[in-house]
Every structure is written in structure tokens, then in C-alpha cells.
Amino acid sequence: MPERLRGVLPLLAVLVLALLALALGEYDLAPLLDPQEFARAIGRAATFLSAFGAPELGSGFLATCVRLTLDTFAMAMAATGIAIVLGLALALCTSHNVVLGESRGARRLVLQALCESARVVQDILRGVPDFAWAVILIASLSLGPPAGVAALALNVSGILARVYSELFDAVPARLLEPLRASGATRLQTFCYGVVPACGSTLVSFTLLRWECAVRNAAVIGAVNAGGLGSEIKRSLDYGEYSKVLTLLACLLLLTVGSDLVSAFVRGRLAQDPDHPLARRGGERSPGAQRASVFLLILVLVALWAWAMLHCHAAWWGNQSLEDRWQSTVQLFGGLLAPDLSLLPRAFESAVVPLSMAFLGTLLAALGAAVLAYPASATFQLLDAGFTGERISGARRAVRAVLLAAARGVAIVSRSVPDVFWALLLVSFFRLGTMPGMVALAIHSLGLLIRLFAEGADAVPLRRLEVVHAASGSRAKTYLYGAIPPCASHWVANTFFQFESNVRSGIVLGIVGVQGLGFLFTATFEWFRMDQAGTYLLVMVLLSLGLDRLSRVLGLARARIQA
Amino acid sequence: MTTPSAPAPALELRGVSCAFGAHAVFDGIDLTIPPGQMVALLGPSGAGKTTLLRILAGTLPPGRGTVRVLGAELGRLSARQLRRLRQRVGFLYQTDALVPGLRTVHNVLIGRLGHWSLLRSLLSLVWPQEVERARAALAAVGIPEKLHAPVAALSGGQRQRVAIARLLAQDSELILADEPAAALDPRLRRATIELLVRLARERGRTCLVSLHDLELMGAGFDRVLALRHGRWFFDGPPGGLDAARIAELFAEERARGVEPDA
Numbered sequence: 028m029p030e031r032l033r034g035v036l037p038l039l040a041v042l043v044l045a046l047l048a049l050a051l052g053e054y055d056l057a058p059l060l061d062p063q064e065f066a067r068a069i070g071r072a073a074t075f076l077s078a079f080g081a082p083e084l085g086s087g088f089l090a091t092c093v094r095l096t097l098d099t100f101a102m103a104m105a106a107t108g109i110a111i112v113l114g115l116a117l118a119l120c121t122s123h124n125v126v127l128g129e130s131r132g133a134r135r136l137v138l139q140a141l142c143e144s145a146r147v148v149q150d151i152l153r154g155v156p157d158f159a160w161a162v163i164l165i166a167s168l169s170l171g172p173p174a175g176v177a178a179l180a181l182n183v184s185g186i187l188a189r190v191y192s193e194l195f196d197a198v199p200a201r202l203l204e205p206l207r208a209s210g211a212t213r214l215q216t217f218c219y220g221v222v223p224a225c226g227s228t229l230v231s232f233t234l235l236r237w238e239c240a241v242r243n244a245a246v247i248g249a250v251n252a253g254g255l256g257s258e259i260k261r262s263l264d265y266g267e268y269s270k271v272l273t274l275l276a277c278l279l280l281l282t283v284g285s286d287l288v289s290a291f292v293r294g295r296l297a298q299d300p301d302h303p304l305a306r307r308g309g310e311r312s313p314g315a316q317r318a319s320v321f322l323l324i325l326v327l328v329a330l331w332a333w334a335m336l337h338c339h340a341a342w343w344g345n346q347s348l349e350d351r352w353q354s355t356v357q358l359f360g361g362l363l364a365p366d367l368s369l370l371p372r373a374f375e376s377a378v379v380p381l382s383m384a385f386l387g388t389l390l391a392a393l394g395a396a397v398l399a400y401p402a403s404a405t406f407q408l409l410d411a412g413f414t415g416e417r418i419s420g421a422r423r424a425v426r427a428v429l430l431a432a433a434r435g436v437a438i439v440s441r442s443v444p445d446v447f448w449a450l451l452l453v454s455f456f457r458l459g460t461m462p463g464m465v466a467l468a469i470h471s472l473g474l475l476i477r478l479f480a481e482g483a484d485a486v487p488l489r490r491l492e493v494v495h496a497a498s499g500s501r502a503k504t505y506l507y508g509a510i511p512p513c514a515s516h517w518v519a520n521t522f523f524q525f526e527s528n529v530r531s532g533i534v535l536g537i538v539g540v541q542g543l544g545f546l547f548t549a550t551f552e553w554f555r556m557d558q559a560g561t562y563l564l565v566m567v568l569l570s571l572g573l574d575r576l577s578r579v580l581g582l583a584r585a586r587i588q589a
Numbered sequence: 590m591t592t593p594s595a596p597a598p599a600l601e602l603r604g605v606s607c608a609f610g611a612h613a614v615f616d617g618i619d620l621t622i623p624p625g626q627m628v629a630l631l632g633p634s635g636a637g638k639t640t641l642l643r644i645l646a647g648t649l650p651p652g653r654g655t656v657r658v659l660g661a662e663l664g665r666l667s668a669r670q671l672r673r674l675r676q677r678v679g680f681l682y683q684t685d686a687l688v689p690g691l692r693t694v695h696n697v698l699i700g701r702l703g704h705w706s707l708l709r710s711l712l713s714l715v716w717p718q719e720v721e722r723a724r725a726a727l728a729a730v731g732i733p734e735k736l737h738a739p740v741a742a743l744s745g746g747q748r749q750r751v752a753i754a755r756l757l758a759q760d761s762e763l764i765l766a767d768e769p770a771a772a773l774d775p776r777l778r779r780a781t782i783e784l785l786v787r788l789a790r791e792r793g794r795t796c797l798v799s800l801h802d803l804e805l806m807g808a809g810f811d812r813v814l815a816l817r818h819g820r821w822f823f824d825g826p827p828g829g830l831d832a833a834r835i836a837e838l839f840a841e842e843r844a845r846g847v848e849p850d851a
Contacts, residue, residue: 030737033692034715415648416668489685496646496680497759498702499672503710507699511690 045389052382054461068455075454082272089273091258096277097337099254102172103244103285104334106179107237113180114187117152120145121188122195124203124221128213147571149192152185154570155563156530157243158537159544161252162551163362167355172338175244175252182530183240189574190232194225227296234289241285245278246444250537255281263450275447282442290477361556365564373565379542380532381569383460387467387532388525394468395475396517400505402433402480405488410501413491433476441473445531460542463535467528478520482513522580526573533566597660599624599763599795600645605654607640614640615819617654622795622812624762627786629806629827630799632816633842638799641816642767645797646680647671659762676703679761681769681785681798686752687740694736696751697723700759719758726754729788746777753785757792764789766798770805782808803835 058068119125126138160178168174195217203220211219222229248256255278262270400406407426411417418426440448445466452462486509494508495501510517536544547562600622607614614637622628632638643649644656647663656663661674679700687696694717701719702710709718717723720736727733730750735743743751749769756764769785770778782798786809789796800806806813806827813830815823815838822838823830836843 031717031720033737034717038715415646416671418668487685489682490688492648493680493682493686494688494699494702496675496678497699497755498710499676500702500707502707503702503705506707506710506714507691507695507702508688511688511695514690 048382048385051378052460055459058456072455079268079272083269092277095255095258096281099244101334101337102175102254103241105176105338107240108331109180110183110187113184117149117188118191122192124195125217149185149188150571151567152181154567156534157182158534161247161250167358171253175247176338179240195221198224231293238285238289242282242444246446362560365560366557369561373561376543376546377565380529383464383532384525384528387464388528390468391471391475392521394472395479398433398476399479399483401429402476403483405484412488413495437473437476440469445470449535471524482516483509522577596624601657603655606652608652624795625793627796627811629810629813633839636816642765677762679756679759679764681766683768684772687748689740693738694723697726697754697758700755722758726757730754745773749781764794764796768799
């Protein structure tokens with residue numbers, strides 16, 4: 028019965044891939060399988076953790092912490108600001124809806140070629156992880172925040188450009204036809220057709236990336252790009268564990284804070300007015316609305332300007348501009364002439380980040396599908412809306428605790444950057460691919476729980492009511508009423524996370540795990556630019572391949588409800 | 590009304606009142622529906638048809654009075670007992686009955702969830718359980734070939750048939766339907782209601798169907814109930830509601846410029 032296999036085949040495919048990844052990733056499973064090894068690993072981790080002791084709270088050091096936190100925040104703000112402008116510009120060049128419009132014939136072919144070449148630029152920016160950009164830019168420009176900002180900005184603009192252009196292209200043609208028919212120009216069609224259709228989704232994606240930029244700004248310092256990361260790395264190297272604790276607390280404060288701010292803003296962008304989670308209260312007048320949007324933009328621009336100036340101060344180091352230009356040209360000249368004989372080996376080294384990303388993302392997605400249930404407000408607190416049952420105060424309290432716990436797990440696991448999870452796990456597993464994979468899984472788990480729970484919370488209650496009436500159980504209603512409508516969205520988000528984890532897998536190599544990233548940094552530090560260039564090429568090809576694969580599989584993350 | 594030897598009624602209301610704020614929807618109404626009866630519920634919009642069905646479904650507690658469904662008094666049931674009872678009652682909604690993203694077979698099998706454990710429900714998403722039952726239910730509603738079709742590929746009429754197939758799979762003793770054909774093409778309405786009534790009668794189920802379309806009274810019902818101003822305006826066989834009474838029933842709606850579908 029081949030029809031019956033339809034539900035099984037995708038699972039089988041994933042299982043086979045997972046086994047393959049497990050076999051190729053050279054994972055050290057001993058600490059998990061052998062009880063003796065497990066006890067030893069626990070001992071190692073306990074020794075490592077107990078070394079931290081009490082956090083350093085001297086007023087001088089606290090002042091440094093505040094300065095570094097501000098540095099990190101400024102790096103993220105400045106980088107996101109640049110990335111929005113650059114990303115938007117690139118997205119406009121790569122979106123078929125915007126560039127091609129209704130043009131025909133030779134003109135269309137020329138425009139299409141332009142689109143495709145801009146897409147390659149997009150892939151290069153996105154495919155080279157921010158850490159790799161930082162390694163390159165620090166060597167060519169300078170140490171410290173400016174290089175960090177530039178590195179983050181390049182990578183984030185590649186990611187934003189792709190998401191933006193996907194969003195622009197997801198606007199259905201039938202929404203744009205009336206505009207085009209009435210003679211609107213490309214710009215007008217964009218402003219009055221494309222932007223209104225995808226505006227709020229666009230802002231929401233940008234906020235998610237901003238959060239991510241804050242986290243990455245905090246760790247990119249590990250390769251001497253300034254901010255909290257540099258200091259954490261230095262304190263770890265010198266064994267000043269009490270300082271590490273204080274710095275980590277600052278980092279968490281920053282990442283959790285930006286997470287909450289972004290959650291608040293994205294909550295206000297929620298669209299379905301019938302949903303119990305939607306904003307209540309009267310409509311504000313258009314004038315007041317316009318004024319508040321204007322004010323918000325003003326504040327954001329001011330913040331960005333401050334951030335740029337803040338990072339700028341460190342820019343004028345002891346090197347002249349001409350020297351920097353010279354060294355940059357030299358460096359890129361080397362990188363752009365890759366040693367192609369190395370290509371097979373470079374591809375082989377890509378197996379490690381691919382394997383870590385696949386298993387890590389898979390574990391995270393499975394965990395998130397389960398934990399999104401306790402983390403969903405609809406299923407824990409607002410279920411009376413579809414069950415019609417009133418529950419006792421005590422049960423309500425239990426569910427509120429469950430909800431808070433699930434969301435707490437999610438926010439902690441995503442607020443600690445994957446690089447730090449890896450550093451912590453190394454004490455348990457020892458250096459290798461295992462801590463890297465588990466770190467990716469933990470970090471992605473936090474991100475996916477939030478996205479999955481948001482999806483489940485957006486399902487109309489009426490639909491859940493139908494399933495609950497027949498099944499009589501909240502859990503079964505979640506399985507049959509909430510998951511299926513979200514499934515394609517979840518899968519797309521998971522694939523997006525996988526792509527992002529491939530880059531993170533490379534970064535974990537840069538900070539010492541293994542594989543592609545490790546080889547890139549090693550050859551770069553030995554000034555073997557031709558070899559480093561080969562590894563860079565593979566990074567770009569990897570992201571290009573995954574991007575085209577997601578397009579073929581129809582996994583575009585952007586979706587417009589019309 | 591019921592003699593001691595007669596079977597317990599499928600539905601029984603005694604002095605049921607319900608109000609939203611100061612606006613009284615019903616004021617002390619009674620109703621008895623014996624098992625196996627096919628009943629149409631008529632009335633102008635706002636007469637309280639949906640409210641009545643929601644009270645019978647237990648999703649809306651009545652202000653006063655007692656409601657008995659399949660012999661159980663709703664007000665006295667615990668949440669668990671209420672859930673058990675609901676599995677014996679099938680609901681048919683106007684729209685949105687099917688879950689998008691689930692294939693037809695799973696949408697029909699949602700009717701089985703009340704009979705399955707959580708684990709079996711999960712397994713069924715990967716390896717469909719009791720497929721023969723789903724196939725039989727779809728055959729009964731005339732679309733056996735749609736067993737594995739995605740919901741998005743079904744027409745409006747086919748969707749409502751799948752929803753009916755789900756009721757058959759659920760094996761419910763009582764079917765409550767809230768204007769199940771209102772969202773359909775006028776040509777499909779009669780066929781859908783006739784199908785529902787015929788299948789329910791063949792299986793000896795009790796059926797209460799609210800309608801806004803007068804012509805559908807003739808789709809095989811035993812009894813017609815009409816609500817107006819929160820009271821029974823008519824209770825009798827379909828033939829008993831003549832043109833003059835219909836005009837009176839819908840007089841206010843007509844004065845507002847709304848014609849009942851006929």
C-alpha cells in the first residue's frame with residue numbers, strides 16, 4: 028500500500044540521514060554509553076564548574092563590565108543598522124517581483140542575469156560566517172569593534188537580503204496586478220503593493236536577526252573583535268573564572284533583555300484580531316499612530332548613530348589608512364586565488380559542520396515539537412476558549428508554572444550563544460564534535476520552541492474546538508488540530524535553522540572544535556591565503572547549495588497570508 | 590410527556606433560560622427529543638438556534654433549568670464525564686470543520702481520537718490506524734476515492750461530506766449540526782442535508798439540525814421546531830408549517846429587509 032507509506036517515507040529519509048551523520052561526524056559517545064566514562068565526565072564537569080566560585084564584583088571591574096556590555100550592544104546596533112540598508116538594497120536587486128516586473132524579451136533576460144548575479148553576492152555574504160569575516164577583517168583592518176561591526180554587518184546583510192527578497196517574491200501576483208494595470212511604476216508597485224503585504228513579517232524577521240546579532244556580537248570577540256567576547260576569552264585563558272562569571276551575567280542580561288524587547292514588539296505586530304492573545308483596546312487615531320511610528324524611527328536612528336560613533340572611536344588606531352588599504356588588497360588577492368587542488372579535502376572537512384548541524388537541528392526540532400505544547404499559552408491557559416471547560420485555580424496555577432518553566436528553558440537555552448554552550452560542554456565531553464553538536468542542539472532548541480509555540484498559538488480556536496469535541500483531550504487536540512496546520516511552517520523554520528547551524532558548525536571549528544572552520548583559521552593564521560581561500564569557497568558553495576536545495580524542496584520560510 | 594415504558598429521551602430541556610447581559614435569549618423553554626428522531630430547528634437569525642446548540646453541546650452553561658443529553662444531566666458532570674459524553678455526541682459545523690494540512694484520511698480519523706490512546710493517536714499520524722473504518726465512512730458519503738487527498742484539493746461540498754464521514758467514524762449516538770449547509774452552493778445544500786439525515790436514520794442516530802433555509806425542511810426530517818423571541822413558535826411535522834405561519838415566523842426579519850433562503 029504505497030499511499031500508507033506517505034507518512035513513513037519522510038521519517039525514514041530523516042532517520043537514514045541521521046544515521047549517516049552520526050557515522051560520519053566522529054562523535055565520542057563514550058561519556059553517554061559507558062557508565063564509568065559517564066561518571067568520569069561528570070567529575071570533569073563538576074571540577075570545571077566548581078572552579079568558577081563567586082563572581083567578581085569589585086566596582087572597578089563592574090565599570091569595565093558595563094563598558095564592555097555597551098560596546099557589545101553598540102556593535103550589534105551598528106551592524107544591524109548597516110545590514111538593514113545593505114540587505115534591503117541587495118534584496119531589491121534580487122527580488123523577481125521587484126526587478127522583473129512585467130518586462131519582456133531581451134530586457135527581461137538582462138534583468139534576470141542581474142538578479143542571479145546579485146544573488147551570488149548575497150550567497151557569499153551569507154555563506155561566510157561572521158566569525159570568518161571577523162578573522163579576515165581583523166587581519167586586514169584592525170582589532171576591535173570596527174572589525175566586529177563590519178564582520179557582523181556583512182553576514183547579517185546577506186541573511187536579511189535573502190529573507191527580504193523571499194518575502195518580496197512571496198507576495199502573490201494577483202495583489203500586484205491591479206497596481207500594474209493602473210500604470211504604477213516599479214517603485215510605486217513596491218511601495219503600495221509589496222510593502223503593505225509583507226511589512227509586518229519583514230519587521231518581525233529583522234527583529235529576530237537583531238537579537239541574533241546581539242548574541243553574535245557578544246561572542247565574536249573571541250577572535251579579538253572587542254566587546255564582552257574578547258574579555259571572556261581572555262579571562263578564560265588566564266583562569267580568572269570569577270571574572271568570567273560576572274561577564275557571563277552581563278552577556279545574559281544583554282541577550283535576555285534584547286529577546287524580551289523583540290518579543291514585546293513582535294507581539295504588538297500580531298495580526299489576527301480575533302485571537303485572545305491579540306491586543307485589546309480602542310483603535311488609535313491615524314495621526315497618533317503616524318507620530319508614534321515616526322518617533323520610533325527617530326529613536327532607532329539616534330541609537331544607530333550613537334552606536335556607529337561609539338564603535339568608530341576605536342577605529343583610528345596606529346595604522347595609516349593607506350597601509351590598511353594595502354594589506355586588505357594583498358589579503359583578498361590571496362583569498363581570491365584559491366588552491367583548487369585542495370578542494371576535495373575542503374569538501375571532506377565540510378562533513379563535520381554538516382553532520383553537527385543536521386543532528387543538532389534534528390534533536391532541537393524534536394524537542395521543540397514536544398516542549399511547544401507546555402510553552403503554548405493557548406493550550407495551557409486559554410484552553411477554555413476551545414474546550415468550554417472551567418478548571419480549578421490550583422490546576423490553573425500548575426499549568427502557569429509549566430508554561431513559565433517551558434518558556435524559561437527556551438529563553439535560557441537560546442540566550443546563551445552556541446559557542447558558550449560548546450565551551451561548557453567541552454568540560455563534560457572533552458574537545459571534539461560531540462560538545463559542538465549538543466551545543467547547537469541546545470541553542471536551536473530555545474529558538475525553535477519559541478517559533479513553534481508562536482505557530483501553535485496562532486491557530487484559530489474554532490478549529491481546535493472541532494478537534495477537541497471529537498477527541499476530548501488537549502494533547503490530542505495539539506497533535507491533530509495545532510501541529511498539522513503549522514507543519515509546513517515548522518519544517519521551513521527548522522530548515523532555516525539547519526542552514527544557520529551549518530554556519531555555526533563552521534564557527535565552532537574556528538574556536539577549536541574541528542572541521543572546515545578549524546582548517547580555515549589554521550591556514551589563515553599561517554598566511555596560506557590560497558588554502559584559506561579554498562575553505563572560504565567551500566563555505567560559500569555550501570550555503571549556495573543549501574539555499575538552492577531549500578528552494579527546490581519548496582521550503583521558503585517567508586509566507587504571506589493574503 | 591414520556592410514559593415510563595418509553596426509552597429515555599436523547600435530549601431533554603426543562604425550564605432552560607439563558608441571557609447575555611440584559612438580553613434574554615430563552616426564558617424557560619422545555620424540549621424532549623426521543624432517540625432516533627430527525628429534528629430540524631428553524632428560526633430567524635438571532636432567535637437563539639446557535640445558542641441552543643451550544644448549550645446542548647455543553648460549551649455554554651444555561652442560566653437556569655436542567656439539560657439532559659443522552660440521559661446525563663450536564664450541570665452535574667465533572668470535566669472528565671463531560672468529555673466522555675461529548676465523544677458520544679457528534680458536531681457538524683458550518684465551516685472550518687476540517688484541519689488544513691491533514692490528509693482526508695486523518696481528518697476522518699479525528700472521529701476516532703476519543704476511542705484511541707494518545708500513543709495510538711500519535712502513531713496514526715505516521716501509520717494510519719483503522720483505515721478500513723475511514724474508507725467505509727467515506728464510501729458512505731460517496732467519495733471513497735478521496736481517502737488520501739489533501740484537504741486543499743477538496744471542494745466545499747466534498748469538505749462537508751468529509752465532516753459527515755468523521756461523524757460516522759466517531760460512531761456518535763447524537764448529532765448536533767449548526768447550519769451545516771449554509772456555506773455551500775445552493776444546489777449542494779439539499780443533497781448534503783439529505784445525505785446527513787439518511788445516514789443518521791440508517792444508523793438509528795438522533796439528529797438535531799439548525800437550518801436557515803426553509804426548503805431544507807423537506808430533506809427527510811420527522812419534526813420541525815421553530816424558535817422565535819426565545820420561545821417555541823412551532824413544534825410539529827414538516828407539513829404543519831404553512832405559508833402564513835412561515836410569514837409570521839420571519840415577519841421581523843423580512844421587515845428588516847432580510848429574506849429567508851427559499
